[in-house]
Amino acid sequence: MSGMDKTPYREFARDKLGFEFENIDILITALTHRSYVNEHRKSVNEHNERLEFLGDAVLELVVTDFLFKNYVQSEGILTSWRAALVRTESIGSAGDKLGYEPLLRMSRGEKHGSDRARQQILANAFEAVTGAIYLEKGYEFAEKFISKHILVKLDKIIEEGSWRDPKSHLQEVSQRIDNLTPQYKVLDEIGPDHDKLFTIGVFVGEKMMGKGCGPSKQLGQQQAARAALKLYNDISNVS
Numbered sequence: 001m002s003g004m005d006k007t008p009y010r011e012f013a014r015d016k017l018g019f020e021f022e023n024i025d026i027l028i029t030a031l032t033h034r035s036y037v038n039e040h041r042k043s044v045n046e047h048n049e050r051l052e053f054l055g056d057a058v059l060e061l062v063v064t065d066f067l068f069k070n071y072v073q074s075e076g077i078l079t080s081w082r083a084a085l086v087r088t089e090s091i092g093s094a095g096d097k098l099g100y101e102p103l104l105r106m107s108r109g110e111k112h113g114s115d116r117a118r119q120q121i122l123a124n125a126f127e128a129v130t131g132a133i134y135l136e137k138g139y140e141f142a143e144k145f146i147s148k149h150i151l152v153k154l155d156k157i158i159e160e161g162s163w164r165d166p167k168s169h170l171q172e173v174s175q176r177i178d179n180l181t182p183q184y185k186v187l188d189e190i191g192p193d194h195d196k197l198f199t200i201g202v203f204v205g206e207k208m209m210g211k212g213c214g215p216s217k218q219l220g221q222q223q224a225a226r227a228a229l230k231l232y233n234d235i236s237n238v239s
Contacts, residue, residue, distance in 0.1 A: 009031070023136065026051075026135055030129045033104060033110060036105040048128035051128035051132055052125075052127045052128040055127035058146075059127060063146065064082060084157045088119060092119040095126040100125065104121065104125060130146065160233065170182050174232075182204050183204075184217075186200060200214070202221070204228070209228035211227055212226065
């Protein structure tokens with residue numbers, strides 16, 4: 001990395017993370033996708049997956065510790081809250097808001113990938129950055145970072161009920177309001193067998209209430225259910 005301009009990474013650390021890295025190469029590695037290494041084997045030999053592994057563990061510990069200390073709900077509910085906080089959509093969104101995407105080093109193909117692939121890369125990078133912060137500054141700094149960007153989402157998650165299984169929640173809502181059970185239909189199916197993308201619609205009666213996409217029918221159904229719950233909420237303030 002000696003020949004590259006590291007200034008943008010130093011500025012990102014100072015402006016967005018609130019401190020300067022003594023070893024800026026750790027942060028650069030956290031923002032290096034495996035595909036970039038594959039394209040630059042002669043000059044780059046390390047990607048962010050080990051830091052992602054570390055950051056994932058730190059993230060889960062900080063979230064678990066916070067929930068345990070501040071809430072008295074049952075294990076099942078706390079587990080669901082934690083899952084909602086650390087799922088790909090949540091941490092991918094946090095990464096998007098941090099604005100490090102222009103600093104991500106990835107292959108040309110990955111830069112033009114699907115929205116789903118982009119969100120996954122952002123989420124993985126968020127975990128890797130968490131791991132880099134932990135290595136550079138220790139647990140307390142990592143805890144503050146996670147609190148600022150992840151734990152702040154909890155009130156909204158609880159208020160909207162998005163921590164609940166979306167399909168079960170939607171069934172409760174649709175039966176209560178419309179006296180009907182939602183039905184899921186495959187609207188589209190594209191891609192080879194090893195990389196399918198399903199588009200699923202969820203219907204209440206004859207009306208499509210939501211649409212979702214995913215690499216499996218189950219994940220597509222969950223996304224469709226979340227979209228339908230949002231529509232119900234917009235219409236009737238259902239939470």
